[in-house]
Amino acid sequence: MKIKANNPELKSWLDVDKQSDFPIQNIPFGVFITKDDIITIGTRIGEYAIDLGAFHQLGYFDDVPLTDDMFMQDSLNDFIADGRKTWRLVRNKISEVFEINNSKLKDNAKHKEVIIFDVNEVEMLLPIDIGDFTDFISSKNHAQNVAKMFNLKNGTLESNWHHMPLGFNERASSVVVSGTPIKRPYGQILPENATTPVFGASEKLDMEVETAFITTAANHFGEPIPVNEAEEYIFGLVLLNDWSSRDVQRWESKPLGPFSSKSFASTVSPWIVTLDALEPFRCESPKQETLLPYLQQENTKNTFNITLNTYLETENGDLNLISASNFKNIYWSMSQQLAHQTINGCNVRAGDLFGSGTISGANIESSGSLLELSWNGENPITLNDKTQRTFLNDGDNVILRGFCENEKVRIGFGKCTGKIKPAIDLK
Amino acid sequence: MKIKANNPELKSWLDVDKQSDFPIQNIPFGVFITKDDIITIGTRIGEYAIDLGAFHQLGYFDDVPLTDDMFMQDSLNDFIADGRKTWRLVRNKISEVFEINNSKLKDNAKHKEVIIFDVNEVEMLLPIDIGDFTDFISSKNHAQNVAKMFNLKNGTLESNWHHMPLGFNERASSVVVSGTPIKRPYGQILPENATTPVFGASEKLDMEVETAFITTAANHFGEPIPVNEAEEYIFGLVLLNDWSSRDVQRWESKPLGPFSSKSFASTVSPWIVTLDALEPFRCESPKQETLLPYLQQENTKNTFNITLNTYLETENGDLNLISASNFKNIYWSMSQQLAHQTINGCNVRAGDLFGSGTISGANIESSGSLLELSWNGENPITLNDKTQRTFLNDGDNVILRGFCENEKVRIGFGKCTGKIKPAIDLK
Numbered sequence: 015m016k017i018k019a020n021n022p023e024l025k026s027w028l029d030v031d032k033q034s035d036f037p038i039q040n041i042p043f044g045v046f047i048t049k050d051d052i053i054t055i056g057t058r059i060g061e062y063a064i065d066l067g068a069f070h071q072l073g074y075f076d077d078v079p080l081t082d083d084m085f086m087q088d089s090l091n092d093f094i095a096d097g098r099k100t101w102r103l104v105r106n107k108i109s110e111v112f113e114i115n116n117s118k119l120k121d122n123a124k125h126k127e128v129i130i131f132d133v134n135e136v137e138m139l140l141p142i143d144i145g146d147f148t149d150f151i152s153s154k155n156h157a158q159n160v161a162k163m164f165n166l167k168n169g170t171l172e173s174n175w176h177h178m179p180l181g182f183n184e185r186a187s188s189v190v191v192s193g194t195p196i197k198r199p200y201g202q203i204l205p206e207n208a209t210t211p212v213f214g215a216s217e218k219l220d221m222e223v224e225t226a227f228i229t230t231a232a233n234h235f236g237e238p239i240p241v242n243e244a245e246e247y248i249f250g251l252v253l254l255n256d257w258s259s260r261d262v263q264r265w266e267s268k269p270l271g272p273f274s275s276k277s278f279a280s281t282v283s284p285w286i287v288t289l290d291a292l293e294p295f296r297c298e299s300p301k302q303e304t305l306l307p308y309l310q311q312e313n314t315k316n317t318f319n320i321t322l323n324t325y326l327e328t329e330n331g332d333l334n335l336i337s338a339s340n341f342k343n344i345y346w347s348m349s350q351q352l353a354h355q356t357i358n359g360c361n362v363r364a365g366d367l368f369g370s371g372t373i374s375g376a377n378i379e380s381s382g383s384l385l386e387l388s389w390n391g392e393n394p395i396t397l398n399d400k401t402q403r404t405f406l407n408d409g410d411n412v413i414l415r416g417f418c419e420n421e422k423v424r425i426g427f428g429k430c431t432g433k434i435k436p437a438i439d440l441k
Numbered sequence: 442m443k444i445k446a447n448n449p450e451l452k453s454w455l456d457v458d459k460q461s462d463f464p465i466q467n468i469p470f471g472v473f474i475t476k477d478d479i480i481t482i483g484t485r486i487g488e489y490a491i492d493l494g495a496f497h498q499l500g501y502f503d504d505v506p507l508t509d510d511m512f513m514q515d516s517l518n519d520f521i522a523d524g525r526k527t528w529r530l531v532r533n534k535i536s537e538v539f540e541i542n543n544s545k546l547k548d549n550a551k552h553k554e555v556i557i558f559d560v561n562e563v564e565m566l567l568p569i570d571i572g573d574f575t576d577f578i579s580s581k582n583h584a585q586n587v588a589k590m591f592n593l594k595n596g597t598l599e600s601n602w603h604h605m606p607l608g609f610n611e612r613a614s615s616v617v618v619s620g621t622p623i624k625r626p627y628g629q630i631l632p633e634n635a636t637t638p639v640f641g642a643s644e645k646l647d648m649e650v651e652t653a654f655i656t657t658a659a660n661h662f663g664e665p666i667p668v669n670e671a672e673e674y675i676f677g678l679v680l681l682n683d684w685s686s687r688d689v690q691r692w693e694s695k696p697l698g699p700f701s702s703k704s705f706a707s708t709v710s711p712w713i714v715t716l717d718a719l720e721p722f723r724c725e726s727p728k729q730e731t732l733l734p735y736l737q738q739e740n741t742k743n744t745f746n747i748t749l750n751t752y753l754e755t756e757n758g759d760l761n762l763i764s765a766s767n768f769k770n771i772y773w774s775m776s777q778q779l780a781h782q783t784i785n786g787c788n789v790r791a792g793d794l795f796g797s798g799t800i801s802g803a804n805i806e807s808s809g810s811l812l813e814l815s816w817n818g819e820n821p822i823t824l825n826d827k828t829q830r831t832f833l834n835d836g837d838n839v840i841l842r843g844f845c846e847n848e849k850v851r852i853g854f855g856k857c858t859g860k861i862k863p864a865i866d867l868k
Contacts, residue, residue, distance in 0.1 A: 199786050212733075270698040
């Protein structure tokens with residue numbers, strides 16, 4: 015697969031820092047609102063947000079077949095629904111116009127004024143209207159840590175774990191964009207050694223470091239997607255912080271799984287990085303045990319080398335790297351997740367969101383949750399300012415970062431942040 | 442609360458059979474497509490489907506403040522989002538125009554021709570664009586049956602059951618309208634005494650007899666809905682058949698709950714019966730154990746007396762009543778469900794769907810699933826034609842009916858049907 019826009023030799027006439035997540039090879043998609051209150055679909059190069067509504071209106075997509083209002087929308091759903099061919103044509107055209115030797119827009123000051131904005135002057139919105147939100151639990155290290163911690167099945171994985179990408183449905187309404195403050199949620203909690211629950215604000219508020227992929231309209235009701243075709247339907251990825259209240263989760267989860275402990279909020283990064291842009295970072299997926307045929311993949315390179323660094327920024331601005339993980343740690347591939355989601359005929363739509371589950375590395379220090387990092391509060395972690403954390407304090411800002419890097423290019427996701435606000439006063 | 446349209450003395454100039462679910466006191470809302478391919482929001486009186494788009498365009502909502510295109514839409518979401526005041530004004534106005542002594546529309550043959558259709562000549566569509574779909578497990582009889590059947594916790598309920606309405610997220614994309622055929626789904630199944638799963642079409646395909654309520658935009662992200670205000674945000678109810686493959690469910694459900702075993706399809710009845718229309722059938726809710734304050738209700742009449750009859754129609758047309766249950770059996774009220782859903786700040790939108798969970802009566806014969814009726818296949822039920830069922834056969838048509846009745850009026854939901862088709866040939 016050759017994708018023109020991925021050419022590592024390309025440079026843009028827009029300034030891009032070497033450490034930027036958004037070189038001209040990235041061309042992610044998001045939705046933002048300008049200081050003039052215009053909502054539009056856009057892309058980003060370096061520190062510039064590019065209004066694709068205006069770009070289209072001014073004719074820069076000339077020979078790309080697109081509806082007139084494709085980008086003047088408050089979500090990417092219609093663009094995503096248009097399919098992979100359109101995504102590629104659009105990324106290639108943007109790449110072409112912003113390439114250093116192309117003077118068409120570069121030399122048109124008037125057009126630049128309405129197309130190009132300082133990224134700090136626009137407000138990023140949730141990029142998709144999410145139809146359904148599935149969360150998988152596809153990191154083996156994470157699943158094993160949890161089993162050990164709570165001594166489930168004598169500390170071993172459930173016997174179904176190696177046979178399918180286990181998943182569950184999550185709440186779509188409360189998925190928010192990076193930067194949205196997260197109020198500490200209330201819920202029922204069973205105190206140690208008690209038999210009756212108490213009501214209160216969660217005291218074990220946690221993050222979950224995940225990625226999530228977003229699909230186009232993939233199949234009809236009743237028709238499975240074959241695993242070896244599944245990637246065709248994946249538009250791109252975002253970072254996902256699936257906030258969880260562990261005390262509420264522990265009490266509510268039997269027998270139906272987590273509910274209130276997760277439905278209060280999940281945060282996604284604002285720029286969707288396309289699967290095409292990640293292509294150069296494709297790598298060998300973990301060895302798997304014998305699988306049922308519907309999960310068997312022809313290729314062995316089914317994952318991507320994406321560094322995932324998580325920072326806890328304290329109220330006084332002290333920044334701590336608390337987890338360094340990698341997407342390639344995931345046991346089940348996105349294609350397997352999508353094949354499993356649809357094997358029963360479940361239909362998948364444009365704008366559906368599929369979380370990886372907490373991504374933990376082989377060492378506890380590379381775990382994607384405080385539950386694991388502090389071993390359910392038994393081993394507090396110490397921050398630079400000598401304060402300790404078992405779970406999140408009010409005022410803590412959790413910052414997820416994700417990027418791929420080789421000698422020539424770096425493709426990143428930017429930040430996925432959420433700051434914890436105190437629980438509200440209840441009426 | 443006095444609702445003009447509920448007056449049991451009202452009669453319509455449209456013919457309504459005494460046994461109809463849709464007298465002039467009902468005035469439910471749905472979406473249909475006419476034989477001229479026009480999609481519109483409508484209501485129903487007797488065997489007549491009423492095009493509310495045309496009704497509005499021709500001025501019959503004269504003094505009701507409504508946007509011009511309120512009813513010329515393919516979902517009820519915007520109308521529902523307009524709130525309770527609008528719902529009441531609209532129901533009252535429809536009631537007034539179709540009341541036997543009102544000749545305005547009755548004597549206008551031209552208008553009648555574009556407003557009133559034979560209900561068999563229109564095709565009902567899914568009435569809402571579902572944002573999120575929660576399913577609760579709020580029938581105590583059902584929960585107890587399952588615990589006994591699988592000898593969970595020595596046949597007793599989980600200790601959290603009496604403290605909160607347990608629920609889980611379900612898939613919204615695969616909710617379909619009554620009449621949509623249901624293909625037997627594939628999945629992973631662990632054979633008896635095996636340790637490795639096999640792949641195949643479900644052999645334990647089941648129904649679940651439920652109701653579901655639909656909300657308006659109820660709260661902002663981060664703000665709970667108080668239990669005693671919750672009913673204000675409930676628009677109405679539908680019948681819900683939450684199809685389940687029990688063999689798949691058994692193997693996949695630990696530790697995250699049901700996923701593939703339910704996400705292949707859920708069927709809803711096409712007409713949303715408003716909470717207002719059900720008001721005359723409000724009744725005393727079951728006694729509850731001591732509750733945390735956020736679930737304590739001021740009133741004791743928090744449920745509704747809705748008869749739920751389920752029929753299995755065999756391929757040769759033989760109709761069998763297989764379950765006779767009642768909505769009032771539900772332990773947790775809709776208000777408690779909504780208060781619990783939002784206590785953590787989870788936001789609820791117009792068009793969200795909330796299932797009751799399988800509604801089982803005190804006797805096994807009144808259970809809302811074949812799992813219970815056949816005691817997981819141990820005690821097959823015998824049909825009129827002497828064939829037996831443990832779970833559903835290909836060709837079986839499951840028909841849910843729900844209605845309320847007193848000496849003066851009957852308010853019903855019509856039918857919620859789904860016929861089982863054989864599993865498809867996989868590529």
